[in-house]
Amino acid sequence: MTIKQILVPVDFSEPSLAGLDYAIELSRTFKASLLVLFVVEVIYYAGESLGLLLDDQRRRARADLDRLAGALAKRRVKFDTLLETGLPAQAIADTAHKRKIDLIVMATHGRTGLSHMLLGSVAERVVRTAACPVLTIPTHKSSRRAATKR
Numbered sequence: 001m002t003i004k005q006i007l008v009p010v011d012f013s014e015p016s017l018a019g020l021d022y023a024i025e026l027s028r029t030f031k032a033s034l035l036v037l038f039v040v041e042v043i044y045y046a047g048e049s050l051g052l053l054l055d056d057q058r059r060r061a062r063a064d065l066d067r068l069a070g071a072l073a074k075r076r077v078k079f080d081t082l083l084e085t086g087l088p089a090q091a092i093a094d095t096a097h098k099r100k101i102d103l104i105v106m107a108t109h110g111r112t113g114l115s116h117m118l119l120g121s122v123a124e125r126v127v128r129t130a131a132c133p134v135l136t137i138p139t140h141k142s143s144r145r146a147a148t149k150r
């Protein structure tokens with residue numbers, strides 16, 4: 001298996017940035033490029049204000065991705081950023097398929113019990129639906145401060 005492109009979904013949380021750190025090391029090992037993805041989640045119950053809310057969320061996310069891109073450029077890694085709107089797990093799997101991604105690297109947030117049942121797990125859904133391998137980085141392993149900062 002050749003790894004040329006690695007998809008890294010981020011939500012700018014500490015675990016997701018730690019997942020990005022893992023992906024950076026893998027990209028160096030395999031001489032692969034990174035695609036850093038942020039998904040603005042559509043909130044269907046927002047009603048009439050949905051358009052304004054999405055515009056604001058997309059503006060903020062783009063600014064966060066731009067800051068992250070600056071930090072990645074300093075680390076001399078080959079990367080691109082992408083901003084999508086939709087359901088996170090579906091957008092991640094769809095992006096991986098469309099972009100012919102070889103590997104998805106993503107952190108888990110470690111929800112268990114009732115919160116896992118109610119909120120579900122984006123990582124779990126991606127593992128079940130993605131057409132390529134998914135490497136999940138458990139939260140307890142990524143509790144150290146992420147080297148990539150916002």
